[in-house]
Amino acid sequence: MTDLPAPLLELIDDFEAVGPKDRLQLLLELSDELPELPDRYADADLEQVHECQSPLFLTVEVGDGPDAPVSLFFKAPREAPTTRGFAGILHAGLDGQSAETVLAVPDDVVFRFGLAEAVSPLRMRGMVAMLARIKRQIRDRVTV
Incomplete structure (x- = not known):
């Protein structure tokens, strides 16, 4: 697991260090910390992740x-x-990680946070889909 980016490893450690109820609290804190969408994307056609139970849209920029x-x-x-x-x-x-680093993140990394014990499989499927969309958008934008 040491091949993961340091910030992701740190988050996994944080989630593994607490029980399922506290993992939900960490998840809520990260929800509050998610940056708002920049104005330049206010009217943009972002990609919707339909697997999420709530509407979620995303886009990726890469040099x-x-x-x-x-x-x-x-x-x-x-x-x-x-x-x-x-x-x-x-x-x-x-x-902030390199395209190569993000693309190398295993698709199953979302299960390393211990959240499958605290949320439904359908919700976990949404997070898997988010990572897949991020990787696809990176691949579409850069040749690694």
Whole structure:
């Protein structure tokens, strides 16, 4: 698991260090910390992640080349704290990492937070789909 980006590893450690109830609290905190969508995306056609139970939209910015940093942007209603929390995990763990690093993150990493014990499988499917969309958008924008 040491091949993961340091911010993502730190989050996994934080979630593993507490029980299921406290994991939900961490998820809510990350929901609150999710940055608002920049104005330049206010009228943009963002990609919707239909697998999420609440409306979630995302887009990725990436510079040229595999070492260019990736910027992640999410739009989710405050009334959907679980969905926002999942986006918050991905944002805190992957934003600013290189395209190559993000693409190398295992697809099953979302299950390493111990959240499957606290939320429904359908909700976990939404987080898996978010990561898949992020990776696809990166692949569409850069050749690694």
